Amino acid sequence: MFLPAGSQDEIGQTVDNRSKAYEIFRQVMILRNYKQISTPVVEFADTFTNEYAGMNLQNMLKWFNREGEIEVLRPDWTTAIARALVKQHPSELKWSYQGSVFRRDKDGIESRQAGIEIVHTPVFLGEGESLLTAVQYLKELNIADYLIELGHTGIFDELTAPLQLSDQELDQLREAMHDKRRDVVFTIVNGKASKEQADEITAMVDAFGSFDVIEEYEVKWKDNPRLLEIIKHLKKLATLLTERGVKDVSVDLGRVKNLPYYCGTMFRGYLKETGATCFSGGRYDKLYEQFDESISAVGLAFDVDVLADHLHIEESYERICIIAEEASHAYAEELRHTFTNAIVDIQYTDKDKEKFDRVFKVIKENDEYKVVEQ
Structure with a gap:
């Protein structure tokens, strides 16, 4: 029998490596005091498509149930866990999960993830713990050649707030920023802003690099308290990582959120050998507003499929x-x-x-x- 597009059978080393990645993840989580959580693989579509989560229904695997409601295979762990954690006692702070998500906008329908969510925790503590957990997990996998990149949603919000762009224009601008299209960025903001403002926003396309970029923008933004606060916060996180032995830490000040619920620091890990993203995440306090809750929340997810491809398991038996x-x-x-x-x-x-x-x-x-x- 043939398989649907995006589905595939897997055997041998691929499956062994993935199982090993999950096993090591579970051990790291136990030792760092995370509590496991699992959510159903079938959820209501509204959990992910509401204005707070903002995911695209078109990319989900979906069907109508008997009552005419749309159900989906879980497309995102963070949103599902936020729904589940609203019922948990706030004394539980650190959660871990592992399992599949299902989306049509990926190379395959199913992708395997392992991740963490940290709630009710001071901002720097939660973000620092997320990043240091990633560092330890990669170390336990014997993966050393990687880059961690930091960004912040507040930079885009602060620079575009005075322009009074429509929602459509903001979406177009985010897409252009994400694709590093200087010409498109300038075209969108030109006429909506002064020449100085347009140049500053356009310059964000190339505002990425290591500590020299941080120090450059500390000077540039010294008269803007909000942006200065953000750059100093990113500098503290970058310093924390370097002090823990991470060789390659960078910032991308022009990075934009890919999901509406991100609302602060964003981070991403890249394998330098291939450029593949091995983890991503960030702050998402606003996701809890749909439950009339004000909760500090941050997390990240590892791409287990990517990590498994880079594992080299010695045959010791x-x-x-x-x-x-x-x-x-x-x-x-x-x-x-x-x-x-x-x-x-x-x-x-x-x-x-x-x-x-x-x-x-x-x-x-x-x-x-x-x-x-x-």
Whole structure:
């Protein structure tokens, strides 16, 4: 049978690596005092398409239930967990999850994630803990060659607030900023702002780099308290990371949010070998406003599929084959348990013996079974 577009079977090392990535993630979360949470794979579409979450229904896998309501396969963990955490006692601060999300705007319909959500926590503590958790997890995966990038939604909001752009123009401007299209950015803001304002917003397209960019904009924004506060906050986070041994930390001051619920610091991790995004996240306090709650919330999600592709698992088990027959299968099964910390397989022929480190054969002598090494 054929599979729907975007679906695929997976075998062998791919599945092993992903399981290992999940296992290591769970251990890291336990030791950092996170509590596990899981949400249903089927949710109401409204959970994700309301004005606070702002996700596109077109990209979801959906259907109508008996009552005519639209249900979807979970397209996003953060929104689903926010719905679930409203019912939890506020003393629980740190949550972890792992599992799949389903969206049509990805290379495949299903993608695997592992992530964290931190609530009811001071801003810097929550964001710092998120980033340092990412650092530890990547270290445990033996992934060292990566870049962490910081951004902030408040920069775009502050620079565009005086322009009185329509919602459509703001969306177009965000898209142009995301795509690093200087010409399009300037075209949108030109005429809506002074030449100085238009140049400043357009310059954000190229306002990315390491500490030199932070220090440059500390000077440029010294007379704007809001922007100065943001740049100093990003500098503190970048300093925290470098003090913990992260070699490559950068800022992208022109980065814009890709989902409406982001409302502050945003972060992203890239694997330098391929440029693939291995984690992303940020602050999303506003997501809780739909529940009439004012909650500090921040989190990030790891792309387990990307991380699994970069794992190099050493084969540390001895591979043993026991050749038996139907009559001696039970004896061979008992023998299996005498080999500790080894991969043991029972077969009836020796045609695959070259795949194993050692091969044993069960034979019968004087009405008793015994084993001999081949």
